[in-house]
Amino acid sequence: MTSLKRLFMLDPGVTFLNHGSFGACPRPVFNAYQAWQRRLENQPIQFFHHDLPGLVKETHRALGAYLNASPDDLALVTNATYGVNIISRSLALKPGDEILTSDQEYGSCNSAWNFACRKTGATYIHHHMQLPALSAKDIADDFWQGVTSRTKVIFLSHITAPAALRFPIEEICRRARQNNILTLIDGAHAPGQIPLDLTAIGADFYAGNCHKWMFCPKGAGFLYSRPEVQHLVEPLVVSRAFEPEKEPAGGHPMVDYFTWTGTRDPASFLSIPAAIEFMEKYHWDEVRQQCHALLRWAISQICDMTGLEPLYPLDSDFYAQMGIAPLPPVKDLPAFRQRLYNDFHIVIPIGPWKEHLFARISVQGYNTKADIEALLKVLRQLLSEFSE
Amino acid sequence: MTSLKRLFMLDPGVTFLNHGSFGACPRPVFNAYQAWQRRLENQPIQFFHHDLPGLVKETHRALGAYLNASPDDLALVTNATYGVNIISRSLALKPGDEILTSDQEYGSCNSAWNFACRKTGATYIHHHMQLPALSAKDIADDFWQGVTSRTKVIFLSHITAPAALRFPIEEICRRARQNNILTLIDGAHAPGQIPLDLTAIGADFYAGNCHKWMFCPKGAGFLYSRPEVQHLVEPLVVSRAFEPEKEPAGGHPMVDYFTWTGTRDPASFLSIPAAIEFMEKYHWDEVRQQCHALLRWAISQICDMTGLEPLYPLDSDFYAQMGIAPLPPVKDLPAFRQRLYNDFHIVIPIGPWKEHLFARISVQGYNTKADIEALLKVLRQLLSEFSE
Numbered sequence: 008m009t010s011l012k013r014l015f016m017l018d019p020g021v022t023f024l025n026h027g028s029f030g031a032c033p034r035p036v037f038n039a040y041q042a043w044q045r046r047l048e049n050q051p052i053q054f055f056h057h058d059l060p061g062l063v064k065e066t067h068r069a070l071g072a073y074l075n076a077s078p079d080d081l082a083l084v085t086n087a088t089y090g091v092n093i094i095s096r097s098l099a100l101k102p103g104d105e106i107l108t109s110d111q112e113y114g115s116c117n118s119a120w121n122f123a124c125r126k127t128g129a130t131y132i133h134h135h136m137q138l139p140a141l142s143a144k145d146i147a148d149d150f151w152q153g154v155t156s157r158t159k160v161i162f163l164s165h166i167t168a169p170a171a172l173r174f175p176i177e178e179i180c181r182r183a184r185q186n187n188i189l190t191l192i193d194g195a196h197a198p199g200q201i202p203l204d205l206t207a208i209g210a211d212f213y214a215g216n217c218h219k220w221m222f223c224p225k226g227a228g229f230l231y232s233r234p235e236v237q238h239l240v241e242p243l244v245v246s247r248a249f250e251p252e253k254e255p256a257g258g259h260p261m262v263d264y265f266t267w268t269g270t271r272d273p274a275s276f277l278s279i280p281a282a283i284e285f286m287e288k289y290h291w292d293e294v295r296q297q298c299h300a301l302l303r304w305a306i307s308q309i310c311d312m313t314g315l316e317p318l319y320p321l322d323s324d325f326y327a328q329m330g331i332a333p334l335p336p337v338k339d340l341p342a343f344r345q346r347l348y349n350d351f352h353i354v355i356p357i358g359p360w361k362e363h364l365f366a367r368i369s370v371q372g373y374n375t376k377a378d379i380e381a382l383l384k385v386l387r388q389l390l391s392e393f394s395e
Numbered sequence: 396m397t398s399l400k401r402l403f404m405l406d407p408g409v410t411f412l413n414h415g416s417f418g419a420c421p422r423p424v425f426n427a428y429q430a431w432q433r434r435l436e437n438q439p440i441q442f443f444h445h446d447l448p449g450l451v452k453e454t455h456r457a458l459g460a461y462l463n464a465s466p467d468d469l470a471l472v473t474n475a476t477y478g479v480n481i482i483s484r485s486l487a488l489k490p491g492d493e494i495l496t497s498d499q500e501y502g503s504c505n506s507a508w509n510f511a512c513r514k515t516g517a518t519y520i521h522h523h524m525q526l527p528a529l530s531a532k533d534i535a536d537d538f539w540q541g542v543t544s545r546t547k548v549i550f551l552s553h554i555t556a557p558a559a560l561r562f563p564i565e566e567i568c569r570r571a572r573q574n575n576i577l578t579l580i581d582g583a584h585a586p587g588q589i590p591l592d593l594t595a596i597g598a599d600f601y602a603g604n605c606h607k608w609m610f611c612p613k614g615a616g617f618l619y620s621r622p623e624v625q626h627l628v629e630p631l632v633v634s635r636a637f638e639p640e641k642e643p644a645g646g647h648p649m650v651d652y653f654t655w656t657g658t659r660d661p662a663s664f665l666s667i668p669a670a671i672e673f674m675e676k677y678h679w680d681e682v683r684q685q686c687h688a689l690l691r692w693a694i695s696q697i698c699d700m701t702g703l704e705p706l707y708p709l710d711s712d713f714y715a716q717m718g719i720a721p722l723p724p725v726k727d728l729p730a731f732r733q734r735l736y737n738d739f740h741i742v743i744p745i746g747p748w749k750e751h752l753f754a755r756i757s758v759q760g761y762n763t764k765a766d767i768e769a770l771l772k773v774l775r776q777l778l779s780e781f782s783e
Contacts, residue, residue: 016436029439029658037436041429047613048404048425051417052742085632088657092632115634115657122633218658225435226659243631244473244480245510246503269476269503270417270606271614275660354440 011372024355026369030219039281040224043274069280076205082265087195090214090230095123102128104159111167143175165197171329222282227275244268298370305379334364337393399760412743414757418607427669428612431662457668464593470653475583478602478618483511490516492547499555531563553585559717610670614663632656686758693767722752725781
């Protein structure tokens, strides 16, 4: 994996173990990104009026093929949070309706549902998920305890932000469909980190980022909607003659009403095909497996060091390239973090969650065993230095 | 003005007379734009978590100084349409409420209000504006005829898209305030084209683009809200713990709740200070006057050629760097347009509006008298070739 590092733009003086927060864009994709921007500025009218519709269509096609979804069922959106907001504001919630979610959801998405509930009188219910997780069926059964006759929507992360835990959304979406409950999956961390087959997953709505694990530049995401529920969806930014009584001009509401939201730089969207090509060219399926193996080793080493138990079995597929390792309490967390970054140039999120301290480790193709060894060495030193 | 052309990235083989549609970004601003993107990719966490809040604050400060508004009363948004959508969805409209607008508004903004009215039972009323326009007072008096006791909101372009006509919004906002009517101004075409003093204008809400006449790269706009009405405004994309009962973390709702909408490339926003510096460095106030003089000459020449009357007195300030010239009917408009672009490489929007054909001419610092002479020569030839 050493040779892959030169493909990325990350500061070589830093040990970067936080791909999960914002991703990192490889040079070939980034160059494609900036080349689109130059092309736009060379002939703006030609670009927006003549070239862009075809380019967007090609982007939908490539993304649809990658996600196993019809291109017409995808909208290009800035990020997963944006996609979640589209759905949380579109659904005609009523007082008494319940939106069931887990206690591992991302803050901004919780805020979006809180807002929708304040507006409508619906209730947002965080189901406490049992940890450690032992099997997909256990997780699904546990979550299903939260379902009531008032559950109208299930909102779940595919891979959660705080715990990097992969939820068994296929099984949960299957049960939800049987019970006429709508499903929205927050796939912020999934596309590119795990193989994704939107048709097989069967969610009604799925919002994802392309700028995290799919290597796009920032501001590239998608919202998938199953054809049968697309009539429920309304744009956040109404533009381009959104008149839902009529057929849209291009004939595809998700493309025509959601991807177009006034003048913006579309280069992040147009970089999606280059990002997919990048992953193919460098055999990222294999790179991912190496990353997972390295991550597994990292967590097991930390658990050996601390004597703490991991949150999920390390030989499971509950995690892929991102995982969390429990840490013992430290006496001054801000100082601990500062030492880690300022003195050792290691970038990794460490914070409290559910009464414990955790390090969330991301391993991407640019990381090497030496990065993990550096982390282990520094953790050993700092945990001793800051022990309570 | 010849020397300014080399500062822009436009294809030198094209006579570009359509700055009004998407703007054009000068090289120094564009280079700053792409440099922000490289800096972000070099250290993503450092950039988003540590640097960006201060950079955004500096952007607000520079933009506020340019627009004569408090930095805290501005939100950075992708474009003016986005800003209009924030307001059209925020205001608690009720059945019977009227939103009064003109018959010269931009299609996407009309769609936004149509959507809000379908949701709430309010009515969107297009007041037919008398043309030709003779005085600011006449326009204001004319528009005011549309006001009724049910008028809750006045929505008006500062400079209209189809006619490039500058509305007397200061006078209209003054009367509206006296009558407890909220005002939202669509400033898509104003900032950078005319001097703008948001405090003096006195609108409740003002949405503007920085990527048209202010020279930013695409996707930079703002929404101004008067402090007294900010409590009415809700974000489209709810994120970053939007909980309006509480004080926002940074203490400034417009910044904290509206500028932050999940991970995106913020480089277009961060280019705003570079764009303002560009205009100062190249004395754009003087450039603008030269552009206006050249535009005035262009319209008068076309009117001489066609024998048609301009829509507004050519010695008025109803227009600045963008104006429309009426044309006689042509027998095959698509073929006419194709000849203009394919054979003569002139980029200019020509289309029917209110039973007449118009050319909308934009003159920017990269244009020269030779561009207008080329246009005049080709128009003379094609109008004869395509005369009905």
